[in-house]
Amino acid sequence: MDSDFTIKSAEYITSAVKRDQYPRDELPEVAFAGRSNVGKSSLINCLVRRKKLVRTSRTPGRTQTINFFKINEWFYFVDLPGYGFAKVPESVKAKWGPMVETYLGGRKFLRGVVQIMDVRRPPTPDDLQLWNWLRVNRLPSIAVLTKADKLSRGKQAASLKQAAQSLEAPVGEVILFSAETGQGRRQLLDRLAAWLDMSEVHSSE
Ligand code: GTP
Ligand code: MG
Numbered sequence: 001m002d003s004d005f006t007i008k009s010a011e012y013i014t015s016a017v018k019r020d021q022y023p024r025d026e027l028p029e030v031a032f033a034g035r036s037n038v039g040k041s042s043l044i045n046c047l048v049r050r051k052k053l054v055r056t057s058r059t060p061g062r063t064q065t066i067n068f069f070k071i072n073e074w075f076y077f078v079d080l081p082g083y084g085f086a087k088v089p090e091s092v093k094a095k096w097g098p099m100v101e102t103y104l105g106g107r108k109f110l111r112g113v114v115q116i117m118d119v120r121r122p123p124t125p126d127d128l129q130l131w132n133w134l135r136v137n138r139l140p141s142i143a144v145l146t147k148a149d150k151l152s153r154g155k156q157a158a159s160l161k162q163a164a165q166s167l168e169a170p171v172g173e174v175i176l177f178s179a180e181t182g183q184g185r186r187q188l189l190d191r192l193a194a195w196l197d198m199s200e201v202h203s204s205e
Pocket of ligand 2: 055056079
C-alpha cells in the first residue's frame, strides 16, 4: 500500500544533549533506539542508502549524542545513543538515562520509536525495560532484529518467534533486518510510512 515511499534526500542537521538543542522546525520524527553496538546507525544508513551519513563503529558507544537527520526535507530520523554496554564509562552511562528519557518522554513531534535488537540474542533486560516503557507511555514502537545476515533463515525464524514471545508482540510485527543485505528494509520503510502519514503529505504537495 505504501510501497512507493522512497527516501530521496538525507542530511545531517544537528546533535543534541539537551532539549534546547533539538531542531525547532516542528517536523515529525522517528527515533532509533537500542543497545550500544547493535547496529542503529548502520540501520539508518541502510534505510537512506548512504554508507556514511551516520558514523558507525566496531567500538560500542560511538553515538553519544542525539543526532537529527532531515529526510526528504520534511521529517527527521533521530539516532539515539545506545544503552547497556558494560564498558562505557560510568560518566557516560549516568548521562544516557536522563538524556534519552528527556527526549522520548517529552517530544511532541515524535511519531514512534524503532527499537533495534540483535537477532542472535534474546531481548535483554535493558531491551525489555525500554520496550515496556514505550508501551506504558503509549509511544508507538516497532521491534527490529538486526544483523539477520549472521544467521541462517531457519535460525532467524526461531529468533523471531522467541523475541516476539518475550516482547509480547505478534510475530508478524517484528521485523528481521540486515544492514548488510537490505533484508527487511522495505518492510520497515512501509511501517514508517504509516507513522508519518504519507497520505497527508502527498495531498499537501
Ligand atoms: P553505538 O552508536 O555505539 O551505540 O552503535 P550502533 O548501534 O549505532 O551500531 P553501528 O551501526 O555503529 O554498528 C556496530 C557494528 O555492527 C559495526 O561494526 C557494523 O558494521 C556492524 N553491523 C551493523 N549492522 C549490521 C548488520 O546488519 N549486519 C552485520 N553483519 N553487521 C552489522
Ligand atoms: Mg550509533
